[in-house]
Amino acid sequence: MKSKLSAWTYVKNNKRTVAVLVTALALSFMAMYAVYVLLITTTESFETVMVEMPKKVSYASLGGRAYGLKGDDYATYEELKAAYNKKQAELIENLKKHPGIEDAFYTQIIDSTYQAVMGAYSFEMPLMEPEQVQPFLDHVGAKLIRGSMPKDAGDVLVDEVIMKNGGYEVGDWFQKSWYGETFRIVGVIQSKCMVSLGVPNGYTNNGFYIVVCNDETATDLTGILQENGIVLGDGDKVWDAKTYYAAYRADVGDTIDMVVTTLFVIVMTFLAILVLVAYVSFMRNRIKEYCLYSSIGYGRGEIYGMMLREMSILFGLGAVIGLLLSLGTAYLLNVMVIEPKGLIGHVIYGGHIQRILGTYVFLMGVLQIPVLIGLNRIKTIDAIED
Amino acid sequence: MFEVKNICMIYDMNTDVKTHALKGFDLSLPDKGLVGIIGPSGSGKSTLMYCLSTLKAPTDGSIVYNGTELTNIDNVQKERLRRKEFGFIFQKHYLVPYMTAMENCLVAAVQKGPEAQKKAEAFFRDLGLAEKEWNKKPAKLSGGQCQRVAIARAMINDPKVIFADEPTASLDHENAFNVMKILKKYSDDRLVLVVTHDRSILKDADRIIEMWDGEISR
Numbered sequence: 001m002k003s004k005l006s007a008w009t010y011v012k013n014n015k016r017t018v019a020v021l022v023t024a025l026a027l028s029f030m031a032m033y034a035v036y037v038l039l040i041t042t043t044e045s046f047e048t049v050m051v052e053m054p055k056k057v058s059y060a061s062l063g064g065r066a067y068g069l070k071g072d073d074y075a076t077y078e079e080l081k082a083a084y085n086k087k088q089a090e091l092i093e094n095l096k097k098h099p100g101i102e103d104a105f106y107t108q109i110i111d112s113t114y115q116a117v118m119g120a121y122s123f124e125m126p127l128m129e130p131e132q133v134q135p136f137l138d139h140v141g142a143k144l145i146r147g148s149m150p151k152d153a154g155d156v157l158v159d160e161v162i163m164k165n166g167g168y169e170v171g172d173w174f175q176k177s178w179y180g181e182t183f184r185i186v187g188v189i190q191s192k193c194m195v196s197l198g199v200p201n202g203y204t205n206n207g208f209y210i211v212v213c214n215d216e217t218a219t220d221l222t223g224i225l226q227e228n229g230i231v232l233g234d235g236d237k238v239w240d241a242k243t244y245y246a247a248y249r250a251d252v253g254d255t256i257d258m259v260v261t262t263l264f265v266i267v268m269t270f271l272a273i274l275v276l277v278a279y280v281s282f283m284r285n286r287i288k289e290y291c292l293y294s295s296i297g298y299g300r301g302e303i304y305g306m307m308l309r310e311m312s313i314l315f316g317l318g319a320v321i322g323l324l325l326s327l328g329t330a331y332l333l334n335v336m337v338i339e340p341k342g343l344i345g346h347v348i349y350g351g352h353i354q355r356i357l358g359t360y361v362f363l364m365g366v367l368q369i370p371v372l373i374g375l376n377r378i379k380t381i382d383a384i385e386d
Numbered sequence: 387m388f389e390v391k392n393i394c395m396i397y398d399m400n401t402d403v404k405t406h407a408l409k410g411f412d413l414s415l416p417d418k419g420l421v422g423i424i425g426p427s428g429s430g431k432s433t434l435m436y437c438l439s440t441l442k443a444p445t446d447g448s449i450v451y452n453g454t455e456l457t458n459i460d461n462v463q464k465e466r467l468r469r470k471e472f473g474f475i476f477q478k479h480y481l482v483p484y485m486t487a488m489e490n491c492l493v494a495a496v497q498k499g500p501e502a503q504k505k506a507e508a509f510f511r512d513l514g515l516a517e518k519e520w521n522k523k524p525a526k527l528s529g530g531q532c533q534r535v536a537i538a539r540a541m542i543n544d545p546k547v548i549f550a551d552e553p554t555a556s557l558d559h560e561n562a563f564n565v566m567k568i569l570k571k572y573s574d575d576r577l578v579l580v581v582t583h584d585r586s587i588l589k590d591a592d593r594i595i596e597m598w599d600g601e602i603s604r
Contacts, residue, residue, distance in 0.1 A: 004498075005493070006498075009484075009485060009489055009493075010484065013484040013485060013486075013489075013523075014484050288480065289482050289483075292480045292482065293493075295441060295468070295474060295476075295480075296468060296469065296474055296493075296494050296539075297465045297466065297467070297468035297469025297470070297472075297494075298465065298469070299461070299462060299465045380441045381441070381474070381476050381480060382432070382436040382441040382442055
């Protein structure tokens with residue numbers, strides 16, 4: 001067997017020191033991963049509403065100017081309103097004829113709230129007459145899984161995820177803090193796009209929208225409206241795939257990314273300082289050992305090789321144990337926190353695992369500084385004894 | 387084995403007060419035998435030993451080892467010599483504190499593996515180190531036991547020369563004479579160079595070199 005300075009001898013004989021270093025690395029891994037899992041669940045959960053929902057339903061709230069109507073051209077408000085209604089009815093008819101659009105109707109909406117670990121998002125929930133409900137459910141691919149279909153004013157069907165998230169039961173008042181005792185949950189529905197709906201019960205101040213039941217080939221409602229001569233102004237609102245995604249990136253994705261990155265950098269900076277200090281002291285304690293190796297004929301390259309192998313073992317063990325702890329923690333978070341709140345999360349986030357492993361490699365790179373300094377301090381025993 | 391010509395060693399070369407540790411002398415050492423280098427502190431005996439063993443480079447002069455001029459070879463060649471042909475017993479045993487006695491011995495082995503292990507066991511037995519001590523760390527061994535481990539480490543590659551710097555300094559009389567007995571036996575077919583200021587341990591030496599103020603006095 002070729003002679004080599006063994007890295008395992010140190011690991012085997014210094015279990016306590018190694019355990020402290022490996023534990024620090026593993027716990028840092030786990031902390032970074034657990035924070036990521038908790039924060040990213042906000043992005044993942046909101047993505048269902050803000051990215052998946054517009055593939056099935058889009059909304060538009062347009063003012064008179066969007067239709068080319070000017071108040072000065074009409075003697076009375078009633079005349080203006082009649083002209084507005086006419087233009088709107090024409091637009092809805094045109095939308096219904098557009099390829100990829102199954103239906104379009106003008107209706108009141110209310111807000112449904114989805115509470116994540118970090119922040120909450122309110123999104124549109126259309127109100128419609130009971131006879132419109134089943135076709136709408138068919139369009140979005142939703143099915144009733146508990147309770148009954150809405151029949152009376154104020155009856156609402158709520159997505160099962162929002163039910164969990166809001167802690168609702170069938171028969172509860174929906175969003176009572178906002179709407180009081182106006183909307184009662186009569187059934188629970190299940191769909192991929194987290195749509196909820198209800199029957200109007202008076203005016204709720206959330207406004208009226210054109211609800212467009214589109215498929216994935218007609219998600220650009222902004223473009224479709226412009227094709228129909230609509231000139232969108234500042235007061236007009238269009239919620240389609242593009243505008244939802246822009247809002248999702250601005251309000252959710254970018255914010256979460258920024259928080260995750262900031263926390264990641266803070267944790268990594270502290271870890272780097274900790275590991276650097278620990279490693280300098282670790283090397284200082286062993287300098288005589290390295291001097292002995294040099295005296296009995298081991299070259300600096302061989303000593304450096306042993307240091308690298310030891311470091312790789314420490315970081316490797318830290319990464320493996322950290323990964324196992326992280327996956328266990330992520331599983332527990334999903335089971336105990338994320339899923340019971342109706343949020344969406346996963347156990348394995350490959351990209352983030354790669355990012356943490358990459359940081360470990362970077363840390364090993366940083367540690368080459370004290371290692372190389374230590375290597376230059378290696379003398380032979382005669383120099384120590386002089 | 388060693389042919390030394392006009393060896394000079396000056397410390398603090400770049401300062402006004404230079405220290406002449408070796409003042410230019412010639413020396414010839416045989417292939418085998420126990421050679422003692424004796425002298426008071428500061429006489430240059432350790433410096434001579436470190437120059438011969440390539441741990442130090444002399445300021446001037448020539449050291450030829452088995453036909454190789456040691457002052458001309460590079461660090462890699464020096465390391466190879468120290469690794470394969472020289473063995474070292476330092477004044478302090480310099481055992482690695484976290485390693486067992488056996489691991490401390492094997493750390494110097496050029497060829498690791500079961501054969502080296504067997505060889506180390508044989509050395510330990512010859513040196514009178516009980517089997518129960520082999521897996522103990524230096525902190526659990528006495529000074530004499532540590533020095534015996536250091537001797538076994540020096541011998542593990544069957545070196546042609548053993549350099550021993552005050553090998554008995556930390557030992558009581560009985561242990562000191564035991565160590566010298568082992569070194570004497572090893573010197574039957576190899577060269578053992580012992581640096582000491584204790585003349586009594588050199589009673590079996592084949593040759594004693596006395597040093598005084600950087601020169602060989604006898």
